[in-house]
Amino acid sequence: MGNGLMAGIARMMGARGSRRNQIGREPEQDSVQRILEAAPKVMSKASYCTFVTSGPDGPTARIVYAFPPTADLAIHISTSPTSAKYRQAAAAGNAVVVFQAAGSGGLTAYCRTAIIEDPSERRRWWKWWSSMFWPHGPDSPEFGVIRCEPYALEMWAPKHGVCPSPYGLRGARLELGTDGWRLGP
Numbered sequence: 001m002g003n004g005l006m007a008g009i010a011r012m013m014g015a016r017g018s019r020r021n022q023i024g025r026e027p028e029q030d031s032v033q034r035i036l037e038a039a040p041k042v043m044s045k046a047s048y049c050t051f052v053t054s055g056p057d058g059p060t061a062r063i064v065y066a067f068p069p070t071a072d073l074a075i076h077i078s079t080s081p082t083s084a085k086y087r088q089a090a091a092a093g094n095a096v097v098v099f100q101a102a103g104s105g106g107l108t109a110y111c112r113t114a115i116i117e118d119p120s121e122r123r124r125w126w127k128w129w130s131s132m133f134w135p136h137g138p139d140s141p142e143f144g145v146i147r148c149e150p151y152a153l154e155m156w157a158p159k160h161g162v163c164p165s166p167y168g169l170r171g172a173r174l175e176l177g178t179d180g181w182r183l184g185p
Contacts, residue, residue, distance in 0.1 A: 038160035105157025
């Protein structure tokens, strides 16, 4: 590799990312903690994400707005109950949500999905701009919310030191078990 390319990669990763490129080589809890700290930052930095569900002809993907994650990293998406994404998430019970945050990294969340039925919880996800799409308000049957609860995360985020050796050629993976998050293969 030429010096110019290596210098560019080093700038992209930043000094912090280069120094902290220890995922999987440091104590597991340190790796897990770093990934869990970086995940909401990467998720929140992305303006939109890709929401992938299973349809009758295989996977279907669409670009959606996801609200910033909750403390447990749950992702919420507001949509119409008549949309394919809503119906497929309800039927399959799972989805993949992909975040790409320029300059911050990328994250793929493998999730179990649930339809939010509780009126107070639906109102929690109602925003001022929601009335452009659902003029009858958050209690209207036209408004729906999908909750996506991650059971696995894959991330590559050099800015946050999540860039497993060698040189970030693969992402870091976390899996949620009965005892909490742990590094995956």
